[in-house]
Amino acid sequence: MSLQREEPNYFGAGPAQLPTAVLQQAAKDLVNFKEIGIGAGEISHRSAPGVAIIDDTKAYLKKLWKVPDTHEVFFLQGGGTTGFSSVPTNLVASFVKKTGKVGKPAYVITGSWSKKAYEEAVRLGFDAQVVVNSKTIEGKFGDIPDVDQWKIPSADDTPFVYYCDNETVHGVEFREFPVDHFKGIEIVADMSSNFLSKPVDFSKYGLVFGGAQKNVGIAGVTIYIIKKSLLDHASDEELRKLNVPISPIAFDYPTVVSKDSAYNTIPTFNVHIIELVLEKLIENGGIDAQQEKNIKKSELLYSTLEKYPSVYHLPVTKRARSRMNVVFTIKDGSLDSEFLKEAAAAKLTGLKGHRSVGGMRASLYNAVSLHSVELLADFAEKFAEAHK
């Protein structure tokens, strides 16, 4: 059976394109891992090669993204959506331990994912507060309002402030989160869709998490990078007394960390794919090189689209434009299907916008090559010339 494929030009928002060489190696390892006679999905997560996959993946991630020793890396199942639930449950448990109080988790809402995270905290019974909701201010998602329009919460009553570093659906990304306005408050970032796309100063973060299925793997694993001091929780009895929900055991951060991410069976093969992606990123020059490539790709596409203001509309304010998800619409909406059809004919796929937003979305994750973006920019240019 052949493991060859033509290099794809796939701009899907996630799950997303991965490096072909990574998938070819993973395919081989699925059948026979390191010549041990069985595959990476069949070995025990407690066997030596199983444990090595977890440990190597953690080590590569720490090295590549310069994660300091103050922070711990661990893996969970359940995707970013499970993070929406596990973040308040776990971080309030450490806030109770530290202060004896439940407090009010604070949310910065700049798109549908941070909105969902806020809604889940409320649904679980937390008294969550909104720091800012850009839709309330602007009438729609598509910008990050100036911090002087935010309602900064008080440190002694706020277990954490939560934001989504890159909003996949609306194409809104933070250049830099205004951490200095949140002195004494733990910062939590959902980086599901720009994970490992740029350097991050982890000393400023209490927790960064992200689903693997955009930049680092296939669906099934979520990576957490947490400040170790936040792993100290109040007891279940104390939490129950304060009416704080108890985390399901498989999503209790201290339990999972104490078992090196294998409290229960971890999807070893899915973690192995992350391991291979990280190896390749290191090989290709690390995070700085990847960021440079990502800037180049997104600038090329945005600048091409901007050249045709009569054809393309860019709904996101310039300062908040995502380097991962380039959202645009065709002003003449009746051309949408023609655009997608002709793009597909040119082997450019995965461009349809999210159902809640419409239009187009080109996701330029790490594995999407500059060459693919050049082809897309060329196509967008020709399409615009024909329809301007």
Place this chain on the structure above:
Amino acid sequence: MSLQREEPNYFGAGPAQLPTAVLQQAAKDLVNFKEIGIGAGEISHRSAPGVAIIDDTKAYLKKLWKVPDTHEVFFLQGGGTTGFSSVPTNLVASFVKKTGKVGKPAYVITGSWSKKAYEEAVRLGFDAQVVVNSKTIEGKFGDIPDVDQWKIPSADDTPFVYYCDNETVHGVEFREFPVDHFKGIEIVADMSSNFLSKPVDFSKYGLVFGGAQKNVGIAGVTIYIIKKSLLDHASDEELRKLNVPISPIAFDYPTVVSKDSAYNTIPTFNVHIIELVLEKLIENGGIDAQQEKNIKKSELLYSTLEKYPSVYHLPVTKRARSRMNVVFTIKDGSLDSEFLKEAAAAKLTGLKGHRSVGGMRASLYNAVSLHSVELLADFAEKFAEAHK
């Protein structure tokens, strides 16, 4: 790159051996799925081929295991351990809807997995009751006490009775659960380690669930088969008033079912492997044929070990012996490492017992061939002859 391997004789307890042909096909599909140019782990879970993977897997499972229309199949992440949390949370929510009462979830404890499930219900704050604990009765796990020793709960105060159909660690399996003693009570079975190993009469069950990583796939997906009437939950407000924990949204059964298992990103590639395993099971004659093979394999091994009572000890009472996990010890414990070493030299691997039990464990899941078991039985015979 080669996708060949010698047929393994791997007896690991899970993750476990899968059919080589399934892994070879999956490996190819990881790089290029159905010639669409990208792999099954890269496609969107909302794309046509992504949705087809979910729907076909459900359809194959229903057909193969004769799941009636009264029941719904869905997939979750998080393994069986997450089931320990999600089962009481969800089933109590439907019991509240039906009766207005929280009730007392009832647990049949016959090994470490059902014990863990009970402990998790207690940890989450449920007033769980023990129907029977075979360790309390016998001093150790290794039998299923007669039902006249069980404390049968009252139907109007019991949202469900929970048991583990096959205890992987202790090698204890139910031939038949005494459902008739639980009139009016929903039966919940954890079948993680004997999923699809035998026919099941689903009309008797409220819920059957199992992690994929023994008989049907790699880790990362758990399959749930639930009676549709149990998807009707009390509102979050009502549950909060009664102090019932609210399920994290990604594990709220009605939410997941309403979105056809794709409320959030489902690990499509992992589900695809299940799809391929099910196809192969159907091709090989279905569940009855598989059960027959499983009986033959386990009888061969048990009867071989029984021939040498001076060498091997079988700690599980005959009536409760698992057809999936054959647990045995070598009476002269100093021979353990020699047994494992010589077995490995004969290419028989994965035989070491669980760390909490010691000795040996040969897991004879669906994908382990009769030929592999014959090799193991031969080896056990020769080893016994040399050491009796």
